Amino acid sequence: MTTRETIIDTADHLIRSNGFNAFSFKDISNKIGIKTASIHYHFPTKSDLGVATIKEHIERFEYLKKEFENKSPLQKLNGFLSIYSQIKSENKVCLVGSLATDLNTVEDSIKNELKNFAELVLLWVTEILTEGKKQKMFEFQTTPRTKALMIITNILAIVQLSRLTQAEDFDIVKEAIIKDLRPHI
Amino acid sequence: MTTRETIIDTADHLIRSNGFNAFSFKDISNKIGIKTASIHYHFPTKSDLGVATIKEHIERFEYLKKEFENKSPLQKLNGFLSIYSQIKSENKVCLVGSLATDLNTVEDSIKNELKNFAELVLLWVTEILTEGKKQKMFEFQTTPRTKALMIITNILAIVQLSRLTQAEDFDIVKEAIIKDLRPHI
DNA sequence: AAGATACTACCTATTAGTAGATAGGCAAAA
DNA sequence: TTTTGCCTATCTACTAATAGGTAGTATCTT
Structure with missing residues (x-):
């Protein structure tokens, strides 16, 4: 991994563990053994690093999509x-969940990139549901887009909420999502 | 409103607008025209203020519950x-959504109080669903607790997510939640 | 030699938090 | 009734630590 990639990787970890406003260049510096000034060389501002981190997620998401294409x-x-x-x-x-709560405090560049990412995810899940309904593999009453919103909100928020209720609640909700789509099973 | 109440009110607003780590005593100071040292008089530490803010939410929640009792x-x-x-x-x-993402960065006192609040909300929604199913007003396949988790995650996350997709998505999801519970309508 | 990358050293602003002074209100003691 | 003293609530002034960011320099690689 290049230094640039290592920085993004660490930033990603810190954003999704602690939140965008709770991580600093010093945190990255300590973790990967590089001075904060050197991080500024790769990413002039914190926002630049934030945008790059979202772009990385978008790339990984596109790759995952391709992997599951067939x-x-x-x-x-x-x-x-x-x-x-x-x-x-x-x-x-998840990155969307983490940054969505900080949305009022971040620059437009981050906001816009995150919008792109969220739209991409919503689109893919909508497509999956559309395809699944056509193949009579999934059953649901609403539009595919609405159902996609329901599923994404379920899984996004149970990651957060199960920190407060019980860790097992994550799997309970995950299974309920699938079961709900396949009542005939 | 007493000064103490005004401080809590402002903190609540800031936490839920910007996040716990993105607000400072100076922000409150500027908003309500009191010096930061005076805020420390009422709440020695930022954590104390955080806990008091959650406690305020719990009280308001209990009041709401009573209002809807019958x-x-x-x-x-x-x-x-x-x-x-x-x-x-x-x-x-919402407070739970905001603080849940910051959970790794806050003190245990805040963490524990937030757990209490989340448990309280989950319990109430579970009760509502149990009662609604018994009265044949609601229909669902899972346990009431699981269904409560599904609904809470839907509404909690669509508040966040609809900032990124479309504002109308909030009402779409809200209506879908009700419709899903009452397929016979 | 030249560009990329990292460094040292610094800056300014902000953070949470503290110490000590001051002012007003209230109540018991003189 | 006046005085004394305490309590509440606020203030000014400060601290040490950390934040994001910059300028200039050194080092490494090609």
């Missing part, structure tokens, strides 16, 4: 949900 | 969901 809607949805299982197991939250 | 499950659920409509209209997020 799989079934159910496999795709499970793939999507397992991202959050990973996040949960690391005691983090 | 109403129908549907009225109760609508009452619960309308809290979030209010939050959304003010461009804030």
